[in-house]
Amino acid sequence: MNKKDLAELKKHFFPEDDLLVVEKVFSTFIDSEKTQRFRTVRTFAEIPQEEMSVLYTTLEKVLKGTLGKGLIEYPFPNETYEEDQPQNLLWELLQKGLTDEEQMDKFVAHITEKMVYTLPYALFVAQCTYTVFEKNKFGEKNKYDAREFHFLVGAVCPVESRVDGLIYDEDENNIIRKTKFDRVVADAPTDGFLFPTFTGRGPDVNHVMYFTKKPKDPNVSIIEDVLGCQFILSAEEEKETFRAVLDKAVGEELNLNVIASVNEKIQDYAKTFANEPEPPVVSDIFVRDVLLDSGVSQECAEEAQKLYQEATEGNYFMASNLTDSKTTLSSEGITVNISGDPTDRITTREIDGRRFLMISLDNQEVTVNGFQMKIQ
Structure with missing residues (x-):
C-alpha cells in the first residue's frame, strides 16, 4: 500500500x-x-x-x-x-x-x-x-x-x-x-x-x-x-540505529562537516523521490557512497556499509526517518540549534589552551530569554 x-x-x-x-x-x-x-x-x-x-x-x-x-x-x-x-x-x-x-x-x-x-x-x-x-x-x-x-x-x-x-x-x-x-x-x-x-x-x-x-x-x-x-523498528529506532552504525564505523572521521553532509544528501534524496508511490529507502550502497562523497575514507565507508546491511538485514530504513531538520550541538548544559547548513556558520578554535565553538551571526541582534540585544 x-x-x-x-x-x-x-x-x-x-x-x-x-x-x-x-x-x-x-x-x-x-x-x-x-x-x-x-x-x-x-x-x-x-x-x-x-x-x-x-x-x-x-x-x-x-x-x-x-x-x-x-x-x-x-x-x-x-x-x-x-x-x-x-x-x-x-x-x-x-x-x-x-x-x-x-x-x-x-x-x-x-x-x-x-x-x-x-x-x-x-x-x-x-x-x-x-x-x-x-x-x-x-x-x-x-x-x-x-x-x-x-x-x-x-x-x-x-x-x-x-x-x-x-x-x-x-x-x-x-x-x-x-x-x-x-x-x-x-x-x-x-x-x-x-x-x-x-x-x-x-x-x-x-x-x-x-x-x-x-x-x-x-x-x-x-x-x-x-x-x-x-x-519492525520505529522511525526513532531506525534513526538511532543509523547513528550507532555511523558512530561505530566512521569513528574519529565523524566530524561536523561529515554529519552535515550526510544529513543534507539524504534529505535531498528523500525530497527528490518524495512523490514516488513508495517511500524512498536508504540502501547499504547508498550509505557507502554518501560517506565517500562526504570525505570519509574508503575503509570506514565500507565498514559502515557492512554494519548497516547487518543491522537492517536488507530491510532498509526510510530516508525520511534518518534526517534532522536542524543541527543540534550539546555540551555540558549548553545546547545550540541551527537550521540549515551549519558548516558555514560554525567553527572551532583554540585560544590560550581553551577550545571554543564559534558561531557567526548574520546581524548584531540576538534574542536572550525573549529579550532583544545587540552583540557589540
Missing part, C-alpha cells in the same frame, strides 16, 4: 461521501481488569448523526498517519491464517460482516488476552465498503466498470474517569461538588488497524496496516500478539 492508495481512501472517508460507506460499527468497552463491560453492533442508520460524526473523526485518524512512521504496513506470517489465528480472525469478521456472535466472542477474547494496555479502553471496528471505479491509462474513471473494496478499520481509544470538581446543579439551584464521575472515551485513538490493505486499488489480505499515535513508542503487543506480525 503506497501513498497514492492511502490518499485515495482518506479522500473519501467522510460521512457524506457516496463511494465510501461505513455500513456497521462494532463498539466495546474493556475495563482495567480486561473484562468486557459492553458490546454492540449497529448499522449506519441506527447511529445518531452527532455520534456518527464523532466516530468518523475517530476512525479517520487511523488513516491520517504518515506511512513508515505512524502508519506501518506488516505482512502476515503464513501461520496466522490458521483457524483462530490473527489473520483468520480478521478475515472471518470481514466475511461475516460483524454479525456472527461466536466470531465476535473470539475476536474480543483475543484482544483482551493479547493486548497490553494500561487504561480501560473502547474498541471500535467499522465495516466499510468503497466503490472502486476502474481507470484508463489517462487516469480517467470508467463509470460503467466498478468493483467493491470491503475492509475493516479498527481504533483503540483510552477511557479516563473524570470528576470535574464543582458544578451548577439545576435541581438544587446551587453550586455543589460533583459526586459522580464520567468515563470519557478519547476521540483520538492511540492505536488502530486497517484490514485488508488497499494495494494497487484492490484488497491485499496478506497485509495489515498498523496505526500508532506515538511513532516513537508503538504498542508492540498489538503488532506481534494481536495482529500476529513481526515488529
Whole structure:
C-alpha cells in the first residue's frame, strides 16, 4: 500500500461521501481488569448523526498517519491464517460482516488476552465498503466498470474517569461538588488497524496496516500478539540505529562537516523521490557512497556499509526517518540549534589552551530569554 492508495481512501472517508460507506460499527468497552463491560453492533442508520460524526473523526485518524512512521504496513506470517489465528480472525469478521456472535466472542477474547494496555479502553471496528471505479491509462474513471473494496478499520481509544470538581446543579439551584464521575472515551485513538490493505486499488489480505499515535513508542503487543506480525523498528529506532552504525564505523572521521553532509544528501534524496508511490529507502550502497562523497575514507565507508546491511538485514530504513531538520550541538548544559547548513556558520578554535565553538551571526541582534540585544 503506497501513498497514492492511502490518499485515495482518506479522500473519501467522510460521512457524506457516496463511494465510501461505513455500513456497521462494532463498539466495546474493556475495563482495567480486561473484562468486557459492553458490546454492540449497529448499522449506519441506527447511529445518531452527532455520534456518527464523532466516530468518523475517530476512525479517520487511523488513516491520517504518515506511512513508515505512524502508519506501518506488516505482512502476515503464513501461520496466522490458521483457524483462530490473527489473520483468520480478521478475515472471518470481514466475511461475516460483524454479525456472527461466536466470531465476535473470539475476536474480543483475543484482544483482551493479547493486548497490553494500561487504561480501560473502547474498541471500535467499522465495516466499510468503497466503490472502486476502474481507470484508463489517462487516469480517467470508467463509470460503467466498478468493483467493491470491503475492509475493516479498527481504533483503540483510552477511557479516563473524570470528576470535574464543582458544578451548577439545576435541581438544587446551587453550586455543589460533583459526586459522580464520567468515563470519557478519547476521540483520538492511540492505536488502530486497517484490514485488508488497499494495494494497487484492490484488497491485499496478506497485509495489515498498523496505526500508532506515538511513532516513537508503538504498542508492540498489538503488532506481534494481536495482529500476529513481526515488529519492525520505529522511525526513532531506525534513526538511532543509523547513528550507532555511523558512530561505530566512521569513528574519529565523524566530524561536523561529515554529519552535515550526510544529513543534507539524504534529505535531498528523500525530497527528490518524495512523490514516488513508495517511500524512498536508504540502501547499504547508498550509505557507502554518501560517506565517500562526504570525505570519509574508503575503509570506514565500507565498514559502515557492512554494519548497516547487518543491522537492517536488507530491510532498509526510510530516508525520511534518518534526517534532522536542524543541527543540534550539546555540551555540558549548553545546547545550540541551527537550521540549515551549519558548516558555514560554525567553527572551532583554540585560544590560550581553551577550545571554543564559534558561531557567526548574520546581524548584531540576538534574542536572550525573549529579550532583544545587540552583540557589540
